[in-house]
Amino acid sequence: MSLPIIPLSLLLPSSDPASRLATAQRLHAACVEYGFFYLDLTGFAAPEETEELRALAQAFFDLPPEEKEKIWLGNGDWARGYQKLNENVTRGKPDAHEALDCYAPSPFPPSPPGTPGVEGAAGLRPLSGENQWPPDPRFRERFERWVGRMKELGLVVMEAMSLGLQLTPAEWTALRRQVENSFWVLRVIGYPPLPQGHDGFSCGAHKDYGCLTFLWADATEGALQVFVPSPASTSTSPEAASQAAAAVEAEQGKLDLGPAVESGIHGTWISADPVEGCVVCNIGEMWEVWTRGLYRSTLHRVLHRANNYRIPFFYEPAFDALVAPLPGVDRLLMSIRASPDKSEAYARALLAEKTAYEPVVYGEFLMRKVGGNFDKTGEKERY
Ligand SMILES: O=C(O)CCC(=O)C(=O)O
Numbered sequence: 001m002s003l004p005i006i007p008l009s010l011l012l013p014s015s016d017p018a019s020r021l022a023t024a025q026r027l028h029a030a031c032v033e034y035g036f037f038y039l040d041l042t043g044f045a046a047p048e049e050t051e052e053l054r055a056l057a058q059a060f061f062d063l064p065p066e067e068k069e070k071i072w073l074g075n076g077d078w079a080r081g082y083q084k085l086n087e088n089v090t091r092g093k094p095d096a097h098e099a100l101d102c103y104a105p106s107p108f109p110p111s112p113p114g115t116p117g118v119e120g121a122a123g124l125r126p127l128s129g130e131n132q133w134p135p136d137p138r139f140r141e142r143f144e145r146w147v148g149r150m151k152e153l154g155l156v157v158m159e160a161m162s163l164g165l166q167l168t169p170a171e172w173t174a175l176r177r178q179v180e181n182s183f184w185v186l187r188v189i190g191y192p193p194l195p196q197g198h199d200g201f202s203c204g205a206h207k208d209y210g211c212l213t214f215l216w217a218d219a220t221e222g223a224l225q226v227f228v229p230s231p232a233s234t235s236t237s238p239e240a241a242s243q244a245a246a247a248v249e250a251e252q253g254k255l256d257l258g259p260a261v262e263s264g265i266h267g268t269w270i271s272a273d274p275v276e277g278c279v280v281c282n283i284g285e286m287w288e289v290w291t292r293g294l295y296r297s298t299l300h301r302v303l304h305r306a307n308n309y310r311i312p313f314f315y316e317p318a319f320d321a322l323v324a325p326l327p328g329v330d331r332l333l334m335s336i337r338a339s340p341d342k343s344e345a346y347a348r349a350l351l352a353e354k355t356a357y358e359p360v361v362y363g364e365f366l367m368r369k370v371g372g373n374f375d376k377t378g379e380k381e382r383y
């Protein structure tokens with residue numbers, strides 16, 4: 001089983017309308033079935049550009065520890081900056097990687113000078129600081145350029161998703177307003193080889209929080225693994241559809257990540273190996289809310305056996321966006337339930353009837369996810 005490859009060139013507003021619509025429909029199917037796909041960036045990003053980013057990442061992580069620690073996140077707002085090996089925590093377990101995290105500018109108004117408790121690095125409120133950059137000036141310049149490109153990419157893919165979901169132009173405008181001031185995150189990750197017999201992960205199983213992740217991945221195979229629940233039914237029988245719905249439910253019930261999953265009882269982990277010229281793209285949890293679970297935010301994890309660098313970019317809603325099920329999606333769910341095609345989308349449409357998807361302000365959701373771990377130690381829940 002391998003993930004679909006979607007050519008970005010056919011999603012651009014300038015491309016031929018019929019091919020664009022057909023490609024948006026393939027994108028829609030990928031979001032329902034896997035929540036993961038490859039985006040072919042041919043014509044949008046050149047391999048030399050991403051190779052330069054990789055080389056800059058390597059040069060930074062090759063610096064002596066004391067140099068890297070000058071921009072340690074604990075010297076700032078506990079979110080922006082360098083995190084040491086094993087400092088990031090997923091579900092209570094340290095991840096075997098180091099990273100540099102940068103975020104969109106602070107969403108908070110600056111504190112007036114003299115405010116007690118917010119002066120000095122250690123007193124900064126989480127996410128209220130500024131990004132900390134490595135000393136080589138090319139690093140900031142090249143990565144900020146990449147952020148600009150990824151934000152463009154985010155809007156193109158969002159618009160194509162609105163086509164795939166059959167939203168009206170007015171519904172797309174409303175959705176666009178929630179994301180165009182994206183509270184994005186850039187991570188530059190350094191993976192050392194995970195030793196054989198190590199009982200943890202390079203990055204533990206998780207769903208991404210927000211909207212869309214664009215991962216530039218190094219060439220290491222078998223590193224990124226994606227959880228596909230079983231049975232992923234495409235059969236037309238009602239029993240198979242309700243089994244598929246149960247699998248989806250197990251997944252949305254925040255799956256027991258214990259031995260049952262590890263031994264593959266509920267599904268399989270498939271490798272999302274890098275494909276030349278592509279980024280790996282996956283759906284964050286906010287898409288589950290917008291689509292009442294029709295689009296899947298899929299569990300994934302990393303077991304990286306080589307020494308290399310990877311660059312995920314998280315295209316997220318605006319910090320103050322109120323994310324709620326989209327009216328256009330309710331219309332679509334009704335038509336899926338009425339259609340004779342009893343596929344994966346049908347199973348998800350059935351489940352959407354039973355599950356409440358509460359509206360959430362993205363920034364509050366993010367702070368709940370990561371905030372609790374910013375304050376005390378270097379340990380921080382992922383990102
Ligand atoms: O490095 C990878 O392959 C994926 C990293 C990831 O899932 C994340 O940072 O959210």
Ligand SMILES: [Fe+2]
Pocket residue numbers: 206207208213300
């Ligand atoms: Fe992730």
